[in-house]
Amino acid sequence: MKKTAVPKPTRIDKQAPIGIFDSGIGGLTVADAIHKLMPQESIVYFGDTVHMPYGEKSADAIIGYAEKITDFLLSNGCKAIVIACNSASSVAYETVKSHAAGKAIVVDVINPVVEQVSKLKKIDQVGVIGTRATIRSNAYANRITALNPEKKVCSLATPLLAPMIEEGFFNNKISRTIINNYLSRPKLKKIDALILACTHYPLIRKEISEFYKREIYIVDSAEIVAKHLQGLLKSKKLLAERKRSGSHRFFVSDLTSSFEKSTRIFFKGKVRLELRNLWR
Numbered sequence: 001m002k003k004t005a006v007p008k009p010t011r012i013d014k015q016a017p018i019g020i021f022d023s024g025i026g027g028l029t030v031a032d033a034i035h036k037l038m039p040q041e042s043i044v045y046f047g048d049t050v051h052m053p054y055g056e057k058s059a060d061a062i063i064g065y066a067e068k069i070t071d072f073l074l075s076n077g078c079k080a081i082v083i084a085c086n087s088a089s090s091v092a093y094e095t096v097k098s099h100a101a102g103k104a105i106v107v108d109v110i111n112p113v114v115e116q117v118s119k120l121k122k123i124d125q126v127g128v129i130g131t132r133a134t135i136r137s138n139a140y141a142n143r144i145t146a147l148n149p150e151k152k153v154c155s156l157a158t159p160l161l162a163p164m165i166e167e168g169f170f171n172n173k174i175s176r177t178i179i180n181n182y183l184s185r186p187k188l189k190k191i192d193a194l195i196l197a198c199t200h201y202p203l204i205r206k207e208i209s210e211f212y213k214r215e216i217y218i219v220d221s222a223e224i225v226a227k228h229l230q231g232l233l234k235s236k237k238l239l240a241e242r243k244r245s246g247s248h249r250f251f252v253s254d255l256t257s258s259f260e261k262s263t264r265i266f267f268k269g270k271v272r273l274e275l276r277n278l279w280r
Contacts, residue, residue: 027084055131130197
C-alpha cells in the first residue's frame with residue numbers, strides 16, 4: 001500500500017509582519033505598545049470601521065468578521081495575528097487559531113491579562129468594564145476564577161464608552177460625565193483592581209484614574225499583550241532581526257477622520273490609510 005505523504009509544516013518567516021485587528025481605533029493602543037517594545041517589527045493593522053463597534057454585534061457576526069480579517073492578514077504574510085479587541089477575543093479566539101493553524105501565531109487580549117491578574121497579591125475584588133459582548137461572554141470572570149477561585153470578579157457593561165472614544169469624545173466634560181456615571185455603579189464599589197476590557201479604554205485611562213480617589217490598580221491590556229507576544233516570538237525564534245522596508249501598513253474597511261487622526265497620534269508623521277472593504 002502506498003503511503004500518503006505528510007505535508008511539511010509551513011515555515012514562518014521571522015521577517016514577516018505582525019498582523020493586528022480591531023473594530024476601530026482601540027487596537028491602536030496595542031499596536032503602539034508592540035511598536036514601542038519591538039521597534040524592529042513591522043505591523044499590518046486592520047480596523048473594521050464598517051462594523052464598529054463589535055460589542056453590539058452577535059457572536060456569530062463577530063466570528064464571521066474575524067474569519068475574513070484573519071484570511072486577509074494571512075494573505076499579507078503575517079507571522080502573528082493579534083486579536084486586539086476584547087469582543088472578538090471573547091468569542092472568536094478559537095476560530096482565528098483554527099484559521100491560522102501552522103501559518104501564524106495567534107494572541108488574544110484576554111488570556112495574557114487573566115494570567116497576570118490571577119497572580120496579583122492583595123487584590124481580592126476585580127472589576128471588569130467592557131462592551132456588552134465581552135461582559136456577556138463572562139470570559140474574564142470565568143477564566144480568573146478558574147485560575148484563582150479566591151478572587152471575586154465584578155463585571156459591568158459600559159457600551160457608550162467605545163463609540164464615545166471612536167468619535168473623539170475623551171478628556172472633556174462629556175466623557176467625564178459618562179465615565180463617572182458608569183464607575184459610580186454599586187457593582188464596582190469595593191473593587192481593588194479594574195480591568196479595562198476594551199482596547200479603546202486606555203485612551204480614557206487618565207479620566208478613570210481621576211475618578212478613583214483611593215488607590216486602585218488599573219489593568220491596561222496593551223503592554224501586557226505586547227510583552228506576551230514578545231515572549232512567544234522569542235521562544236519560537238521569530239523575532240525580526242531588522243526593520244522591513246515599507247514599515248507599517250494600516251487598512252480600514254471604511255475611511256473615517258477619527259481613525260486617521262488617532263493613527264497619527266500613535267505613529268508619528270503622515271500615515272496613509274488603505275481602504276479594504278472585505279465584505280463587498
